[in-house]
Amino acid sequence: MGATSPSASGLELTMAVPGLSSSSGSEGFGCNNSNSNSNNNVRVDLDMNQPASGGEEEEFPMGSVEEDEEERGGGGGGGPHRPKKLRLSKEQSRLLEESFRLNHTLTTKQKEALAVKLKLRPRQVEVWFQNRRARTKLKQTEQECEYLKRCFGSLTEENRRLQREVEELRAMRVAPPTVLSPHTRQPLPASALIMCPRCERITAATGPPAAARPTPAASPFHPRRPSAAF
């Protein structure tokens, strides 16, 4: 499976990221505590991988956050510090990636179920998916950028080649053909010349309109071979 990039340029770049189905239905989830607490950094109580139960931490080892980190993290007198950074365990990352493959967005129920399964807060699962989507998009953008760079390179080369060709053709070009007026026997200016659509020869444009023209034998075309042609 591959997800085509939704670029405005219409490039058909495919990513190895399957499952672009978005099932972000109505989400009535009310756990939005992180924003309201973010300024004073007093999130330590529910922060990171606080073990929900004492028994089975082996499945999801708690990254770099120890249980008593929160004592000195934000609550201490040191001022506004972020709590220690959470590192998701390999198993947590694996399960998150797995469900990301299935769906790039989660419903509230899916999010909560996943959070329970991973012993994370739903907000953490939500944030992980947001960041994961952003990373995917960044990768796609980088791939598009590389593709456009290659396009630019080949088009530049093509442009150079065509310009050289134009220069060569200009160098080969001779003076405009000399056509004598059938009446005065004087050379006609180039603006008074047209090309016969049948034989593509240059002739004088001073004849009567096409509808009133005489028979082809008497037509102004082919009065004589032009002295020069393109």
Place this chain on the structure above:
DNA sequence: ACTGTCAACCGGGAGA
């Protein structure tokens, strides 16, 4: 010391 990664946050826009 420097740099890259990434969880978490912030502000704003969109939809119901």
Place this chain on the structure above:
DNA sequence: TCTCCCGGTTGACAGT
């Protein structure tokens, strides 16, 4: 108004 998502940013941490 509420909730969600997105783009941008911050800051902790790991690797060099």
